[in-house]
Amino acid sequence: MVKNLLKKIISNEYNTDFDILTPPDPKMGDYSVNLAFILAKKEKKNPKELSEELAAKFSKSNELSRYFGKIEAVGGFVNFYISNDFLRSQLLKILEQGENFGSGEKKNYKINLEFVSANPTGPLTVHNVRAAPYGDALASILKKSGYDVTKEYYINDAGNQVRLLGESVARRYLRLKGKTIDFPDNLYQGEYIIDIAKEVEKDGLVDQIENFDELVLVCKDYALKKLTSLIIGSLKRLGVEFDVWFSEEKLYETGEAETTLRILDKGKHVYEKDGAKWLKIDNSGERDAVLVKSDGAYSYLMGDIAYTRNKFMRGFNKAVNIWGADHHGDVLRLMTGVKFLNYEDEALDVLLHQLISIKVGGETKRMSKRKGELVIFDELLEEVGGDVIRFFFLMKDLNTHMEFDIDLAKKQSNKNPVYYVQYAFARLNSILAKSKEQRAKSKNFENLELLKEKEEFLLMRSLVKFPELVEEISKNYQVHHLAQYSFSLASVFHNFYEKHKVIQDDKNLERARLELCRATATILKTTLSLMGISAPERMDGKESEGA
């Protein structure tokens, strides 16, 4: 990784903080160092002169000349140009390593990544699916970086909400049976409840049950099973699969919640007030939160703390949660609870994604599972497809308050930028398929020296940046940079494609360009696969407008 090396080499000589930047234009080099500005202040010198001195000095370094062909001062910056030799050597590396290019060393570090975890009280909505492609891609990137990653879904199958779910189904069932029974507003109003009730009726499972509470319980279990498998199915169709589906109920059955509470209590972090047990967050008392309710039931927070502890007990070094921003108030509470259990602050990361506002028919919808006002994810998936949805979410920062116009998304799905990336891959594939020597992995790479066009170098430069990107995302979790990168790589390739022929009379040049294409296809396919997006070998004909 050139960036790290550069930083190391300069740091060895200058004991000061500085940044390695990317110049605004590739013409200005691959990396830029602002060292002169920083030294100028310390030594009270002119930054421009200093940068020239630095450039002259760096140019003489043998170590740097292994990577850089040119080092020059521009307006106070020192700009570094990766040498052509080094670019070609990296091209070779890509061809040799294939999809392993950019992979990090095994780190022997276990990460538990929890995301989506939508309540099993209804079908998956467009709303709660935002974290799915993001978390899935993050897991892939972390794995590529050498971490051991487990993807996990926390099923909130305990507490009052699922009891209400059971009651909703039970009352619908009784109505189907011809009983007059009211259906209060606080129950789940959605159509899917009636569907489940119909299945309960068809099943005949509850025919003998007279006691209402017992009926509710059986309906609850039935509905939970049904809805969970519905959610699993929806996610699967999007291509997202979890390693572990963790039941909240388990924490109470095994007594883990109780144990966790005892540890907190022992550490004097718990006190009683109004018949409930509270977690002491700070001295003001204002932020304190209930762990055990006055009726003896555990709170959601208690479950979450016990759940996080459970992850560490299972041997994970780090837990990463992706939550919707509506839970931001819970972050401090969970963090505090986990800290009181004596785990390091860094052991838990909570990423928040902002909520999506959804527009249907020009109107912004507020979604509520209780009220049954849902934009069901499956319906969208069927219309626009998984690749489009994934890329749409993956391109944006988690902090973006997205506006998702469903009608527009359907209408414009054939203009989604994902096709731009996939099309680049299809074009590459077409070239490789056409060339006679495509699979002849001859080790004669000497022709690479024939690559000297501007577009060829731009392509190589983009390819070389890939490992740095993977490493950076594994640290800052900015998954959308990968989507942005894939788009820009596709763009650089399309430009190359328009300007230069690969298959041609000059067979030596053709061979060299084929290698460049193979390397590009490899990286493009790797990025797509990290994002969980398909890499089609062909894309025929344009979809008709407004179909």
Place this chain on the structure above:
RNA sequence: GAACCAGUAGCUCAGCUGGAUAGAGCAUCGGCCUUCUAAGCCGAGGGUCACAGGUUCAAAUCCUGUCUGGUUCGCCA
């Protein structure tokens, strides 16, 4: 009243965590297919980076304040 996140082109969003002339897609207008796929390429128009101060060699980016929007402040989950 408090907390978190945001406000960048007509629309949807990037802007690599303080750097060089603020970018892309869509939309609008104009050009490019006898040659590896035109789901592509080239060009044009479109910006007081919400506003006001501050920090410094340098601010869309950091700090403070104001305005606007989303979310949350329950012994719901």
